[in-house]
Amino acid sequence: MKSDIEIAQEANMIPIEEVAAQLDISPEDLEFYGKYKAKLSDELLDRTKDNPQGKLVLVTAINPTPAGEGKTTTSVGLGEAFGCLGKKAVLALREPSLGPCFGIKGGAAGGGYAQVVPMEDLNLHFTGDFHAITSANNLLAALLDNHIQQGNALNIDPRQIVWKRCMDMNDRVLRNTVVGLGSKMDGMVREDHFVITVASEIMAILCLAEDMKDLKKRLDSIIAAYTFDGKPVTAKDLQATGAMAALLKDALKPNLIQTLEHTPAIIHGGPFANIAHGCNSVRATKAALKLADIVVTEAGFGADLGAEKFFDIKCRMAGLKPDCVVLVATVRALKYNGGVKKEDLAKENMEALHKGIVNLEKHIENLQKYQVPIVVTLNSFVTDTKAETDFVENFCRKRGCDFALSEVWEKGGQGGIALAEKVLDTLSQKESRFQVLYPEDGDLTEKIETIAKEIYGAGQVTYSPAAEKELKRITELGMGTFPVCMAKTQYSLSDDQTKLGRPQDFTINVREVYVSAGAGFVVAVLGAIMTMPGLPKVPAANGIDVDDNGRITGLF
Secondary structure (H helix, E strand, O other): OOOHHHHHHOOOOOOHHHHHHOOOOOHHHEEEOOOOOEEEOHHHHHHOOOOOOOEEEEEEEOOOOOOOOOHHHHHHHHHHHHHHOOOOEEEEEOOOOHHHHHOOOOOOOEEOOEEEEOHHHHHOOOOOHHHHHHHHHHHHHHHHHHHHHOOOOOOEEEEEEOOOEEEOOOOHHHOOEEEOOOOHHHOOOEEEOEEEHHHOHHHHHHHHOOOHHHHHHHHHHOEEEEEOOOOEEEOOOOOOHHHHHHHHOOOOOOEEEEEOOOOEEEEOOOOOOOOOOOEOOHHHHHHHHHHOOEEEEEEOOOHHHHHHHHHHHHHHHHOOOOOEEEEEEOHHHHHHHOOOOHHHOOOOOHHHHHHHOHHHHHHHHHHHOOOOOEEEEEEOOOOOOHHHHHHHHHHHHHOOOEEEEEOHHHHHHHHHHHHHHHHHHHHHHOOOOOOOOOOOOOOHHHHHHHHHHHHHOOOEEEEOHHHHHHHHHHHHOOOOOOOEEEEOOOOOOOOOOOOOOOOOOOEEEEEEEEEEOOOOEEEEEEOOOOOOOOOOOOOHHHHOEEOOOOOEEOOO
């Protein structure tokens, strides 16, 4: 059996201008990064704003397990399947972070014969967007420390600096650091912190900004610190906005690549859903909707994280209205939720499937609260039995969901025809009455508790004294109407990753709260989740290499 990278390296890619032509994009509207990658010009995005709008299909999943669910693989395969059916479709996906590529999760190019290519480029440096975001983030940090060093005219309290440095790598020792050691000329000694680039507010801002004007307005509003009097100090106060925007000028433009079957894929932005808002850029999604009849997008991790944030943050802010949701599950993952060990998942086990399917049930119930039609798809494995798949199908139909098997990993677009046809039927026959989960005018604790109780199934929510204090300050600063971005483990509906299936009446603990004023949301950090991940005992990096001919190996 070929690995994902072997399949990708054998791909017969076509020049990116031929991919663009499928969306009626001329070469003059492309900014080329070699033969197979390009950025879409600002002129194209402006010119197509008045085009008719296509249908928006969100792909989400149950909570991830070591068995794998294949959400991105399903997204890519669904896009390829629409191509097989002669539909004008485009993918709108996130860019991968280097951290997981060298850690444990892997990249975000899909898998098998449902991948976007060039896979190695996408999973490594791509077009440099993440490097630009990292640089802009750290420029603000440098200007902040330099301002304090050069006299501190803004009266910044070094104990109330909230802006953190970042890097696009899993590195646990940088979570809590001390900077400024050395002589007086080396700056003020203080505690500092790092987050991974995908958790940076700059990433969120880039993904939510409509254009350069909106980007700069959002950058202006970033709160980097507070004064001794408790007043916020912004990036605008530090005169950082212009230079940060200059670093982000090209990163603001969406990227165009292709699938193995040459379906256009617009890839842009990449916040994680477990520690950030988990969606690709608004710019890319809106451009895709004006360039194609059907847009397939995805949100990170399980629907309790990615889909909730897609609906309640991205769609709310951008005025997007999804037309259909595809919910991905696997028989293997459902059995894992039912208590089966990873090494035993290939065996038929109806008892465990009955027990573990409650995780899928909860995600169905959650998505139905948003009034968007749902299609459940099982990402098929050869070890699945007919009894198992029939049980899942009947379970879904009894709950008002359409159902289709997906074999896109093995067969590419042809393996997604049944799913694509079911989605097309849903788009033509069922109306989306999309609504958000909570109103803007509720207070922050009401929003947190609505998500915790309605989406996660919690019985109550507790707050650390620091979180309570920060919620009060954020509200007093006039930002209590912001939506909430919950940072929690992706492995469970609760904030405890060991609680599989459908835990009920548990307690959610809000450990920390901070405002991302430029992004326009408040982050609530739950349980033990970290915004700077660490590497596993045996990192994926140990198996990655490049041969004498420049061919990369071991990248999945």
